[in-house]
Amino acid sequence: MNPRIYLIAFVIVALAGCTTAIPESYHDPEMEFSALRTIAVMPFSNLTGDKLAAERVRNTFMTSLMATGVVYVIPSGEVVRGIRRAGLEHPTVPSIEDVVKLAAIIRADAVITGVLKEYGEVRSGTTTANIISLSMQMIERETRKVVWTAATTKGGIDAFDRLFGGGGKPMNDVTEAAIDDILKKLIY
Amino acid sequence: MIFLKSLFTSIIIFLFVIPVGISGCALKNEPARPVSADAPDDVSVLKIAVLPVVNISGTPAPLHTIHQALLNSLNRKALNLLVPDLVESVIRKHRIRYLGGINYTTSQVFREEVGAEAVLITSLELYSEISPPKIALTSRLVSTAEHMPILWMRGIGLAGNDAPGLLDLNLIEDPQKLLDLAVQNLSNLLAHYLSGRSDGADFQKIRNTFRPRVSFLAPVLNLDMKKRVAVIPFFNTSERKHAGEIIALQFVKALTAFDNFSVIEPGVVRQTLLDMRIIMQDGLSLADADLIFSRLEADLVLSGDIMDYQDYKGLEGQPRVDFSAQIIEKKSREIVWAVKSHNRGDDRVFFFDWGKIRTAHAMTTQMVQWTVGDLVQ
Numbered sequence: 001m002n003p004r005i006y007l008i009a010f011v012i013v014a015l016a017g018c019t020t021a022i023p024e025s026y027h028d029p030e031m032e033f034s035a036l037r038t039i040a041v042m043p044f045s046n047l048t049g050d051k052l053a054a055e056r057v058r059n060t061f062m063t064s065l066m067a068t069g070v071v072y073v074i075p076s077g078e079v080v081r082g083i084r085r086a087g088l089e090h091p092t093v094p095s096i097e098d099v100v101k102l103a104a105i106i107r108a109d110a111v112i113t114g115v116l117k118e119y120g121e122v123r124s125g126t127t128t129a130n131i132i133s134l135s136m137q138m139i140e141r142e143t144r145k146v147v148w149t150a151a152t153t154k155g156g157i158d159a160f161d162r163l164f165g166g167g168g169k170p171m172n173d174v175t176e177a178a179i180d181d182i183l184k185k186l187i188y
Numbered sequence: 189m190i191f192l193k194s195l196f197t198s199i200i201i202f203l204f205v206i207p208v209g210i211s212g213c214a215l216k217n218e219p220a221r222p223v224s225a226d227a228p229d230d231v232s233v234l235k236i237a238v239l240p241v242v243n244i245s246g247t248p249a250p251l252h253t254i255h256q257a258l259l260n261s262l263n264r265k266a267l268n269l270l271v272p273d274l275v276e277s278v279i280r281k282h283r284i285r286y287l288g289g290i291n292y293t294t295s296q297v298f299r300e301e302v303g304a305e306a307v308l309i310t311s312l313e314l315y316s317e318i319s320p321p322k323i324a325l326t327s328r329l330v331s332t333a334e335h336m337p338i339l340w341m342r343g344i345g346l347a348g349n350d351a352p353g354l355l356d357l358n359l360i361e362d363p364q365k366l367l368d369l370a371v372q373n374l375s376n377l378l379a380h381y382l383s384g385r386s387d388g389a390d391f392q393k394i395r396n397t398f399r400p401r402v403s404f405l406a407p408v409l410n411l412d413m414k415k416r417v418a419v420i421p422f423f424n425t426s427e428r429k430h431a432g433e434i435i436a437l438q439f440v441k442a443l444t445a446f447d448n449f450s451v452i453e454p455g456v457v458r459q460t461l462l463d464m465r466i467i468m469q470d471g472l473s474l475a476d477a478d479l480i481f482s483r484l485e486a487d488l489v490l491s492g493d494i495m496d497y498q499d500y501k502g503l504e505g506q507p508r509v510d511f512s513a514q515i516i517e518k519k520s521r522e523i524v525w526a527v528k529s530h531n532r533g534d535d536r537v538f539f540f541d542w543g544k545i546r547t548a549h550a551m552t553t554q555m556v557q558w559t560v561g562d563l564v565q
Binding site for chain 1: 401402403404425468469470471472473474475476491493495510512514516522523526527528530532
């Protein structure tokens with residue numbers, strides 16, 4: 001066989017390996033994350049059609065973050081009280097000044113905000129599956145900087161679903177997988 | 189040839205009968221089992237006022253019939269019950285509108301005016317007459333003594349097809365029959381407790397399936413000393429009306445099972461929240477928690493969110509429950525325990541509905557028992 005064919009095949013395979021993966025998280029290299037003790041989780045911004053989805057995801061995230069034992073998470077009722085006292089107009093997308101003001105009231109070292117981009121069922125042809133897509137960022141009170149960001153997408157329709165159907169995993173399981181992924185990007 | 193044909197027919201019949209038979213043997217929910225056929229007929233002399241049944245099912249239900257069935261069943265156990273008319277007259281005289289619990293004032297009224305030593309409060313959590321019928325009831329006996337301890341608390345969630353038996357011979361299709369079974373179970377349990385043959389707690393066999401998904405326990409929480417707990421109605425984001433109260437009652441029931449806790453009567457907690465005008469828009473703030481600690485002399489406040497609480501009607505479907513709970517401690521003013529749990533009635537059910545749970549009540553009982561068990565151990 002013509003050796004050129006081998007060469008072309010080799011080049012194609014080599015080029016495919018040169019694709020760059022877009023990093024899904026960022027850690028401020030100057031930040032000492034172990035110094036963070038108390039964290040407030042703000043209400044998430046909800047870009048989905050499900051009104052309660054953001055609250056559900058936030059609730060699961062808060063419990064999971066606390067369960068890591070690494071930081072203390074301020075109760076959501078206390079965060080709401082702080083938001084009211086600080087007079088935040090847009091608690092889902094607070095400015096740096098808002099964050100500093102709120103953190104001082106509820107005594108938080110950092111504040112996490114989040115955006116829920118997708119939550120629920122996706123359809124492709126006759127196949128359906130549950131999907132979640134969210135991103136988060138952490139703003140530290142002292143430095144007034146975004147010290148961590150991460151994004152994740154879990155669930156959706158894979159090759160198995162396309163071939164055999166089945167409807168994918170339950171929404172709760174997909175949510176937990178996404179939050180586990182986000183926490184790995186934060187802590188480990 | 190005839191022999192082979194006969195053998196073939198026998199095999200076909202055998203293969204048909206076995207699955208049908210096995211499907212009829214689907215595991216019965218624990219509460220569906222009658223506690224004992226020989227429940228004591230002559231029990232304690234504790235004078236009990238039986239309050240009318242409160243409907244927190246979110247659907248219309250024949251409350252008078254249910255209340256009467258409960259009274260009849262209790263009367264058969266020869267309990268020392270106050271005459272219903274007397275209880276009714278007290279309710280009317282003092283314009284007691286909330287019957288889902290008692291506070292210090294109503295407790296005093298029942299104690300001093302009619303001599304009641306305890307009050308039996310019953311909530312209807314589920315009622316469906318669509319075949320197979322379903323019902324869920326929770327009862328608690330609260331002392332009218334000074335601190336109003338919860339003496340006994342049990343719940344029961346039944347579906348007509350919990351244990352259909354071989355060829356559905358044990359299928360219950362009559363809602364009245366299921367109601368009688370439910371109230372008979374509750375009466376037996378109460379009679380057992382009052383005769384001193386069992387304690388006031390609800391201990392059931394619980395399955396691993398219903399373990400919480402995420403849990404956190406702070407080392408600062410010390411349960412060596414008995415803790416006084418106030419359970420706040422959960423923040424309800426589910427589509428089920430009163431789900432916040434239902435899940436709170438489940439936690440009250442589970443906590444009373446342990447000697448580590450002294451649970452404050454939910455009626456007292458409700459009155460305190462009303463008196464102090466505490467409205468929880470998104471969980472409990474520390475300022476609210478401080479008020480509850482001081483007013484109720486509580487050591488712990490348990491609150492949470494209920495995201496999903498679904499029952500289903502008829503044959504097809506499965507219950508779904510999704511909640512998170514947390515405890516704030518008085519001393520540290522911090523969350524010392526947090527948990528997240530969600531399940532469906534057919535979780536890990538693979539063959540012939542074997543082990544399927546058909547009411548959200550029965551499933552939540554197991555889920556909450558797991559979470560509280562984890563907390564204590």
